[in-house]
Amino acid sequence: MTRHPNKAAMLALLLSVPLAGCGNMIDRVAEIGKEPSMDPIENPMHDDNYQPVSLPMPAPMQDIRQPASLWRQGSRAFFKDQRAGKVGDILTVVIEIQDQATLNNGTTQDRDGSNSAGLDNLLGYETMLADIFPDGIDAGNLVNSDSASSTSGTGTVNRSEAIRLRVAAVITQVLPNGNMVLQGTQQVRVNYELRALTVGGVIRPEDINNVNEIDYDKIAEARIAYGGKGTLSDVQQPRFGQQVYDIFFPF
Incomplete structure (x- = not known):
């Protein structure tokens, strides 16, 4: 009896293509006629994709106090201000990207x-x-x-980008040298379109201004993502089958 393993493999491949996107299709069908649902507010450190930051650190600073001195080593000011400085504090990230390259x-x-x-x-x-x-x-x-x-x-090459956004972020870590790790997410829903902004990175306390804001270009290892989902975003993407076809079609 002659077997045809190639035909069996081809049949399994053809069946796996629609099943791979079945979950996504079911979710989309369940959201027909409904607004895109927003994600719940959660601790960003509990996210599956969250990873603590580990960077090279200088030697720990010794707290040396001079006799009859009001100044403490490492202090940024005589009086405590309201700028973010510890885990859980909130500050505003100002994103104003105006890049152009020719x-x-x-x-x-x-x-x-x-x-x-x-x-x-x-x-x-x-x-x-x-x-x-x-x-x-x-x-x-x-x-x-x-x-x-x-x-x-x-x-x-002719490229032009213009983005102006503001988002509040939370301090999630304070590194041994005093630098801080921030993570912020903002979601805005207008009718049936959901826009999501995510920002993360490492900042210096000295770069936070007196109104508790920091510019995006002062964030080291910055990760800024701006996208969305909904009716308009769905129309702008090719169908699932078209994307699979574009991946596997060799010509």
């Missing part, structure tokens, strides 16, 4: 080459060339070659 490159290369060689005298053996090669051979013009190459390349 790049034009052009490369042109031309090369010409010409070579010739002859053998007029070689211990009398040059007379034997007529016995090996056709009649009329010229010993002084045995090799003559020409070569030419040309390369031309152009490249153009």
Whole structure:
């Protein structure tokens, strides 16, 4: 009896494609006619994707107090302010991205080459060339070659981005050197469209201004994501089957 393992494997593959997106399809069908649901407010440290930050740290600072001195080593001010400084404190992240880049490159290369060689005298053996090669051979013009190459390349990059957002973030860690790790998420729903903004990274306490705000370009290892889900976002994406087709179709 002849078996066809290739046919069985192909059938399993064809069945797995629609089943892979079955869960997503069921969720979308359940949300027909409903607004996109917002995620509950939770501790970001309990998220499955949360990872504590570990960075190289300097030696711990010793708290040395001088006699009759009001200043403590490492202190930023005489009086305590309301800026975020410990785990659980909230501060505002100001995101104002106005990037524009234009790049034009052009490369042109031309090369010409010409070579010739002859053998007029070689211990009398040059007379034997007529016995090996056709009649009329010229010993002084045995090799003559020409070569030419040309390369031309152009490249153009034109990019422009403009984002202006503000989001409140929570301090989730205070590192040994005093730097702090922040994590913030904001969700806004307008009719049937949900917009989500996520920001995270490492900041210095000195970069927080007097109104408890920090600019995005002062966040080290910054991770900023702005996207959404809903009717408009769904229309802008290809269908599930089209995405699978684009992945596996080799041409």
